[in-house]
Amino acid sequence: MLRVLTLNLQHGQPGAGAGDGTAVSGSLAGADIHDPATARAVLAALAEQIAELDPDVVALQEVDLGQTRSGRVDQAGMLAQLLGWRHHRFAAAWAGPVAGLRRRPRRAALAGSGDDVLGPARALLGLGPAGFGNALLSRYPITSHRLMRLGRGPASVVRRGGSAVDPRSYRVFTATARNLLVARIGLPETVLPGATGISLGATHLATRADTAARQLAAAWDALAALPGPRLLAGDFNLPTEQVSAVGVGRLLGEGPTFPAASPVRRIDHFLTDSGPADADGALPPPAGGEGVTTGDADARRAPLLRAVGGGTRSFVVSDHAGTWVDLEPTD
Template identity: 60%
Template structure:
């Protein structure tokens, strides 16, 4: 059985419960703009994640190179603390949180060339910066996949005021969203893969591979619904069984009516 955990990281900010645990209380008020403090917080989080014994961790609201979180590669930092070799970050957008957000040329943001303004950041001595989703896996990954889910159309609303007054209107836009997926190999990393013939020992066959996706959908339910359908279609185009995890910003009843996939478990999505 593969154990999958999903978590909205909230860019590594210590949660309210940190003050309640003696082990993490000293970090409750940590200023994670300092790289050292940010690393301590992620190390403590890795200990908590390890205690849950997951095989795969799907993360949302993950920072890369952001000043507010010590300019760390948060996905890589957590994977290092867990001792996991397989991890990937996918940016929904590139650039600083407070500044010009833009579509990345490549979602991994592995080099300045992946960002339209990456060369300027490099000349200023700054690493690539972005915000998005991540996947960490204790199991071997055979392939990684990214699907851009867009941001949906703008919504114009009218407040109190004359119809002819431009100040009476508001334009609401959504942040760009992305799906990151990993196709896991059919055996855990390090497990003896020797088999007695094509069917394996005692006639058994290896379990089919699993495609796991991590996403964070728009806060507007109409946009989130469209993104969910797109994300599920992209995920199910991959081989094996399929599991979509993430912060869906949709009520459970809305998911049930949509009928896109079978929900696992109960609770807020």
Template identity: 35%
Template sequence: MRLATFNLLHGRSLHDNLVDRTRLAAAVTALDADILALQEVDRDQARSGHLDLTSIAAQAMNAPTHQFAAAVVGTPGEHIRPLTSDDDGNGEPLYGVGLVSRYPAHTWQVTRLTPAPIRSPVYVPGPGGGLLLLRDEPRVLLAAILDTPAGTLTVGATHLSFVPGWNLRQLRQVIRALRTMPPPRLLLGDLNLPTRPATLVSRWRPLGRQPTYPAGQPRVQLDHILADPRGAETLPPVTAVGAPLSTISDHRPLVVDLAQQPQNRPA
């Protein structure tokens, strides 16, 4: 069973600064993930050709199960507003996270995360980018209970704040939300945190340690796949970890392979 998390940069390539549907699909296909968490996901945005990026990823994976959870209505860096309800923003440009699975889901849960009340310096790639003082955005956790070959599995996808300290506060909120769902539990996403603070605060176990940012020459791991030690006895062992270079985004995806058989079952 292959897990992956990928910050898409709304599907944009740093080579030509364009979003191309075929290139995005090929990048997702190359991961060959069974469960994929996506961050910086657009739907109906002009900058990404009004595409539904989560649906494109699901088609590329041949995955029957997928969900998009918007964090904001509008375009980041321009004009945004928080959602007033989970079905707010229909017909408007949306931005958030996605979760795609080749396995069926029988429960979905969305938890909204409050943005930091201050501006913070952030490096933004591409034309007009650089070190900018940005206002934080609302964030979201999208979680599902999946029926996998290893049994029932709770998987959460999120993208935490870039504001130091505030992302740790959000991580605690994410952990509390996921622990209302059955074990074993996994958290996949761009936490905007290196491994040490992410694991110290969450007390969850990292399934893969690989630098993922910046994509060209990764120096730090911001993208993580964490496992809750509570109830993790049935989680299959890790057999491989990778962070392959992709044709899109300023992040590399993090990929973790789990054994086909969980630890407490005969091979």
């Protein structure tokens, strides 16, 4: 069995679960994570809660790297270290400080100053790389990974009082860049019998439903070209019925995830390969066709996945509840 958790981290901001008493550090409600020590304490409490759940892979969205608002820590790297896991990947949707000039990174990992066009200038000021994006943490080896950019979507104009003919009454909000981080994770044969690994994607889609739907279709198409089995996880910003309407993959898991304090709708999801195409159980042709990566002899015959367990819970951080799914091959 493989357990996968997805959580919108909301840059480590303490949320509904911050005072639920499950963390040995006690209540962290209202903690100021600008302070590096406090930011680390919040992540330590989160790692404790994740460890209690005991997932094998964690997909994270809204992850900070080197941001002032979250203590300038490497959140993905620190969480992996706290969990005792050696394998993690971070993919910046954009580089730069939250309150400042955002830009497309040269390399999404932001592992060094050369990954950001303004990185050398930041280094002269004694500042490391900064960015914001998605991450994957895994107890099993990440054998390869890749990034797909999903675009921004259109800007929106919001009227904030005043006269309808006064330009000062309006404010323009540009859409945030989105991406898909995909990793090939090697697995022992006993975890998912019949599969030596899984292609697992983490993404965070736009808040506009039409843009999110287009991004979801593009993300699934990219993932479907890789060896199976496949799982797409993340904050889709779409309710279940709208995800189903896109017509890609097969939904797994259940339970509302937003808002964390009292969830009423599920906008964080898991998608996997579609099931049998007909009543006789005939399987559909392998997704991706010629795009399936060569070198994996079992790629086209990889087992389909089913959920044998799962759930949702609020963590010490975020305005989302996390959701997880327990995966096994279908019979």
